[in-house]
Amino acid sequence: MTRSRRFEREAHLGTGAELFRRASAALINWDMHRRAGLVVVATGPATPGRTVTLRPRTGPGAWLRLAAPCEVTEVIDRPDARGFTYRALPGHPERGWETFLVRHDPVSDAVALTVTGESAHATLLARLGAPLARVEQERITRRYLAALREQP
Template identity: 45%
Template structure:
C-alpha cells in the first residue's frame, strides 16, 4: 500500500481545508439539467475530462475508487512533470453530486489533496468544482514559488472549459 505525503486525508471532502497550505477553489458552470449532470459526472469519473484537457493519465482502474492509483503527467517533451496520486474518496452515491478526490504520493512535486466534483444545483445548474490544498514537496516546486498557484488555477480553469465542451457535445 502506498503512503500519502500529508496527514489531512479527506479534507477536500469533509472540510475545512487545513492551514499552512495554498488553497484553490474554482467553480465553473458547465451545463443545465439532469442530462448535463450525468454527462459531466461520466466525463470526470471515466478520466475523459483530464485526458481531453491535454494531460496524460495512467490509472489503476477504469473509474476512480478509494485506494486506486493515478499518475497525471503535464508538460511538453522533456519538460514533463508526473504527479503520482491515490484516490481518497468518491461521490458516486451522493444524490446531485459526482466526483472524487485524490492525494499526493512520494514523487509528486506538491503535497496535498485535490478533488473534482460536479454538482446539480436546485435551480438545475450544473457546476464543476476543483477544490485543493497543497504546498511544495520538491525543490523545483519550491523554486517556482508564487508561479505554482497561478499554474494550478490555470489548470483548474482549463478543466472547467474542457468539461463544458464535453457536456455541450453531448
C-alpha cells in the first residue's frame, strides 16, 4: 500500500480587489491550469460534480501520454476567498484531492493562492516511478502558483 503525502504551498499574487477578481475567474475557468502547462478538457467552469481531464503538455507525463481525470467536489465562493476542490477519478495516476484557493485579505489588500492536497500513487506506473512522479507533481504545483501571479 502506498502512503499518502499531504502538502500545502502558497504564493503571494499581488494586491487589490481587481487582481482578486481576475485571479479567481482564471482559477474557476481552468485558465490557471492551462497557464501551468496542462491541456484541460472540461465542458465549463469548476462547479460541484463537473469532471475535468488534465494532460501535461511537457515533461514525463506528456511523454507517457498520461491523463488525469478529476471531479470537482466543492466550490468556495466567499467575498474574501474563491476556489474549489477536486478529487482524482479512476484512471488518474494518483488518488487523492487538491484544493485551490485564491484569498483576498481586506486589511492588507494582499491576494494569495494556496494549493493544498493529499495524494498517493494509484497506478503501477506511478509506484514504479515514484521519485519521478513526486518531482512531476511538485513541478506542476510550482507552475500553478506562478500561473496567477500579477504580470508586470
